[in-house]
Amino acid sequence: MRYISTRGNAPAKNFTEILLGGLAPDGGLYLPEQYPQVSRAELDAWRKLSYADLAFAVLSKFITDIPASDLKAIIDKTYTTAVYSNGRSDSDASQITPLRTLSPGVHILELSNGPTLAFKDMAMQLLGNLFEYALAKQHDELNILGATSGDTGSAAEYAMRGKRGIRVFMLSPNGKMSSFQRAQMYSLQDANIYNIAIEGMFDDAQDMVKAVSNDHAFKAKYKIGTVNSINWARVSAQVVYYFKGYFAATKSNDEQVAFSVPSGNFGNICAGHIARMMGLPIGQLILATNENDVLDEFFRTGVYRPRGTDHTYQTSSPSMDISKASNFERFMFDLVGRDGAKVREFWSRVDAGGAFDIKGTEYWHSLSKFNFVSGKSTHMDRLKTIRELWEEYGVMVDTHTADGIKVGLEQRRPNLPLICLETALPAKFAETIQEALGREPERPAGLVGIEKLPQRCELMDADVGKLKAYIAANVPD
Ligand SMILES: *Cc1c(COP(=O)(O)O)cnc(C)c1O
Numbered sequence: 001m002r003y004i005s006t007r008g009n010a011p012a013k014n015f016t017e018i019l020l021g022g023l024a025p026d027g028g029l030y031l032p033e034q035y036p037q038v039s040r041a042e043l044d045a046w047r048k049l050s051y052a053d054l055a056f057a058v059l060s061k062f063i064t065d066i067p068a069s070d071l072k073a074i075i076d077k078t079y080t081t082a083v084y085s086n087g088r089s090d091s092d093a094s095q096i097t098p099l100r101t102l103s104p105g106v107h108i109l110e111l112s113n114g115p116t117l118a119f120k121d122m123a124m125q126l127l128g129n130l131f132e133y134a135l136a137k138q139h140d141e142l143n144i145l146g147a148t149s150g151d152t153g154s155a156a157e158y159a160m161r162g163k164r165g166i167r168v169f170m171l172s173p174n175g176k177m178s179s180f181q182r183a184q185m186y187s188l189q190d191a192n193i194y195n196i197a198i199e200g201m202f203d204d205a206q207d208m209v210k211a212v213s214n215d216h217a218f219k220a221k222y223k224i225g226t227v228n229s230i231n232w233a234r235v236s237a238q239v240v241y242y243f244k245g246y247f248a249a250t251k252s253n254d255e256q257v258a259f260s261v262p263s264g265n266f267g268n269i270c271a272g273h274i275a276r277m278m279g280l281p282i283g284q285l286i287l288a289t290n291e292n293d294v295l296d297e298f299f300r301t302g303v304y305r306p307r308g309t310d311h312t313y314q315t316s317s318p319s320m321d322i323s324k325a326s327n328f329e330r331f332m333f334d335l336v337g338r339d340g341a342k343v344r345e346f347w348s349r350v351d352a353g354g355a356f357d358i359k360g361t362e363y364w365h366s367l368s369k370f371n372f373v374s375g376k377s378t379h380m381d382r383l384k385t386i387r388e389l390w391e392e393y394g395v396m397v398d399t400h401t402a403d404g405i406k407v408g409l410e411q412r413r414p415n416l417p418l419i420c421l422e423t424a425l426p427a428k429f430a431e432t433i434q435e436a437l438g439r440e441p442e443r444p445a446g447l448v449g450i451e452k453l454p455q456r457c458e459l460m461d462a463d464v465g466k467l468k469a470y471i472a473a474n475v476p477d
Pocket residue numbers: 118119120151229262263264265266267268269319320400423424
């Protein structure tokens with residue numbers, strides 16, 4: 001399997017060549033040259049597989065340049081207990097992503113049983129093992145540099161902790177995260193994890209990361225890399241649970257389902273789009289946004305109009321507070337019939353701070369073939385959904401999952417089983433749960449009292465020179 005760029009001006013590469021990199025050299029994102037197809041016989045056979053075996057079956061179609069026995073070992077190591085480590089006792093760990101049925105035809109697919117209680121662990125844990133494998137083969141090292149407001153940073157640290165050849169330098173705004181988020185990250189004692197609390201806001205930390213990345217000599221000398229959401233390996237790992245969820249919610253491969261996906265950067269739902277392109281019978285992909293509705297606007301009106309970061313609302317589903325959906329370009333490439341020139345034309349406007357509009361073009365008519373619908377959920381909707389699920393079913397969901405359930409129930413075709421993706425556990429967003437239910441969310445047993453563990457963290461001014469000196473001092477020549 002070879003990978004091509006959405007902007008059509010970069011040489012095709014194989015999986016391990018794009019694993020450690022970010023954007024393609026022409027500024028595009030990588031996608032498979034063609035989507036691998038899944039036959040009816042394969043679907044029938046896959047229905048019976050464990051999560052790890054299913055992951056191997058799916059990912060073998062995307063990863064053809066790692067020997068099968070090595071890939072199998074990497075996947076088995078990831079999808080046994082690593083992504084089911086929070087000790088939740090009400091589900092079946094052998095399933096890794098258990099399906100919880102709320103009422104006939106309405107389900108929640110649990111994706112947040114990993115170490116940081118969010119679905120990002122599902123892909124990030126695999127990425128950690130793939131990175132370690134690839135770096136060992138190349139006798140190379142990687143220093144991951146990132147900025148986080150909470151979720152992505154902790155998922156990356158838990159995936160990379162203790163991995164040979166990898167260090168993580170993670171910047172976070174001092175005093176701006178919840179005490180739980182702080183404890184999750186800063187209590188890690190692994191020698192390869194460097195937490196740096198910046199005297200400033202998240203944007204200051206982000207600017208420092210950009211400044212270091214733009215210093216090409218420094219970046220090359222210290223082998224600086226990232227693990228952001230455009231990474232292809234992350235998207236491909238997410239394809240697996242769409243298959244798992246489909247099999248769990250249906251009895252035969254003649255049935256269709258709807259998936260509802262709380263969305264921000266379009267990474268999660270992009271994996272659903274790819275599963276459908278491979279032949280999984282998905283009748284609807286329901287995209288849910290919060291008050292930051294740039295994607296809902298596109299699917300309703302045909303206008304893609306990214307907002308500036310100063311027009312991004314801070315909401316109670318903060319992991320969906322995005323102004324620009326970094327994976328959306330992957331879907332647009334397919335929508336325009338894989339015409340790289342057309343994508344370049346659209347993104348020349350987006351990259352200059354503008355918008356594009358497909359209403360009235362042939363693409364607007366093609367859109368209906370891709371089975372997307374969308375909707376939006378606000379703080380009040382979130383509180384209402386959390387309350388209703390608690391009162392009717394005794395089920396507590398987090399704020400992001402609530403957005404997905406609200407929009408899913410609103411937009412689904414009634415005859416389709418609805419699978420709502422759970423993207424985090426309520427324990428991560430205690431404040432809003434308190435507001436909705438007047439009680440604290442339950443916390444997985446292993447995480448009770450983590451605020452009392454000793455913490456390790458470097459306090460630093462928002463000063464790029466100091467950051468470079470710190471990295472240089474901790475990376476041996
Ligand atoms: C990252 C995240 C999302 C958004 O996922 P995308 O892949 O960026 O669309 C939704 N919910 C939670 C809890 C997240 O952490």
